[in-house]
Amino acid sequence: xxxxxxxxxxxxxxxxxxxxxxxxxxxxxxxxxxxxxxxxxxxxxxxxxxxxxxxxxxxxxxxxxxxxxxxxxxxxxxxxxxxxxxxxxxxxxxxxxxxxxxxxxxxxxxxxxxxxxxxxxxxxxxxxxxxxxxxxxxxxxxxxxxxxxxxxxxxxxxxxxxxxxxxxxxxxxxxxxxxxxxxxxxxxxxxxxxxxxxxxxxxxxxxxxxxxxxxxxxxxxxxxxxxxxxxxxxxxxxxxxxxxxxxx
Numbered sequence: 001x002x003x004x005x006x007x008x009x010x011x012x013x014x015x016x017x018x019x020x021x022x023x024x025x026x027x028x029x030x031x032x033x034x035x036x037x038x039x040x041x042x043x044x045x046x047x048x049x050x051x052x053x054x055x056x057x058x059x060x061x062x063x064x065x066x067x068x069x070x071x072x073x074x075x076x077x078x079x080x081x082x083x084x085x086x087x088x089x090x091x092x093x094x095x096x097x098x099x100x101x102x103x104x105x106x107x108x109x110x111x112x113x114x115x116x117x118x119x120x121x122x123x124x125x126x127x128x129x130x131x132x133x134x135x136x137x138x139x140x141x142x143x144x145x146x147x148x149x150x151x152x153x154x155x156x157x158x159x160x161x162x163x164x165x166x167x168x169x170x171x172x173x174x175x176x177x178x179x180x181x182x183x184x185x186x187x188x189x190x191x192x193x194x195x196x197x198x199x200x201x202x203x204x205x206x207x208x209x210x211x212x213x214x215x216x217x218x219x220x221x222x223x224x225x226x227x228x229x230x231x232x233x234x235x236x237x238x239x240x241x242x243x244x245x246x247x248x
Contacts, residue, residue: 022096023128025089031062036091037122038150039244044115049222051169051236051245054078057150058242063088066161066242067153076218081156091154095123098142101130107138121147167247168205168213169236170196170228179232185216187228196228202248213237 027035036059041050057067063083071077083091095101100123116136121143123130132143175181189195192209199205205213217224217237224235240247 022101023125025092025096026126027061027088027092027124028126029061029085031060031064033061033124034122035059035061035088035124036095036150038120038147039122040117040119043117045117046222048224048234048236051238052217052221052224053244054239054242055244056147057153059083059088059091059150059154065150065154065156067151067158069158074220076221078161078218079153079158080161081153081158083154083156087155091149092123092125094149095146098146100132100142100146101128103132103140103143105131106133106135107140107143108135109137119147121150163210163214163239163241165204165206165240166210166213167202167238167240168194168199168209169202169238170199170233171236172196172200172231172233175232181227181232184225184227184232185219187216187226187233188212189228196226196231196233 027033036057037055038057039053039055041053054068055066057065059065063085064080065083066078066080069077069079100121113136118133118135119139120131120133122132132139134143187196192212193207194203194205194209213235214237216226217235224237226233226235238245238247
């Protein structure tokens, strides 16, 4: 029986992996179906960062795309755009060309790293779904290029995203030494038509209350603090169109 050196076997396996074709790139055109999703988070982070998180980039079946950028004052900017069917096909072809379906499902550093974040890229096709995640570091360049492409809008022209509905939770807290509550933004209950006392258990909001909460949370989504009636609150605003958490 003929045997092969280990190096030859490894080369043969690598060749098979390289030659493995990507799946059929057809996707569900339903506007409610998420086709590509790029997220990052976890590790040592405050609860507000987790509750207020939205994907770095997300694409739906009809080509709608929402992504985030950082403003000049550190605020979160949420933008939306539209990819044509041709642009959607080209985007998925870019994923195939960079070997997304040949990547491992999970990458991590060789050394032990505690409390770091995880970045994930998920693609949902009619033929196959695939998710690739990286904890801290270790993924190849192609992974970062594809994640960055979607997180930058994939070439779409962006306009400000305005949610239509959100789930607002106001958590009261005791101020600590060094926190100047006089510098906190004020929640305008009259303009919002909502007292934050009524949002302590979580409440669905739209209209002026949603607009005010959206603006305040995006200023500093990892720790959005406001003052209302002399009481400081931290705000959590979860958007059903974007959040990964199931809401009441």
